[in-house]
Amino acid sequence: MPQTATKTATNVTLSASLLAEARELHLNVSAIAEHALAAAVRDARAARWQKGNSEALAQRAVWIEENGMPLADIQTWRI
DSSP: OOOOOOOOOOOOOOOHHHHHHHHHTTOOHHHHHHHHHHHHHHHHHHHHHHHHTHHHHHHHHHHHHHHOOTTGGGOOOOO
C-alpha cells in the first residue's frame, strides 16, 4: 500500500515573470517544484554515496582490471 507523504507549506522565491508565465500556462508550480526537489535530493544522495564509496569502487576497478570480471566465463551475453 503506497504511503501518502505529509505536505508542508513553505515559501520559495521565484522570478516573477517565470511564475506569471507558469500560471498563464496552468502549470502546477508546487508539483513541479516537488518533482525537481526530489530529483535534486536523489542526485545529491547518489553523489554522497559515490564520494563515500570512491575508494572501494577504485579498488574494485583495479581488481577487475587484474583478474577480469567474476563469472565472465559463464556469461551468456556480452555488452
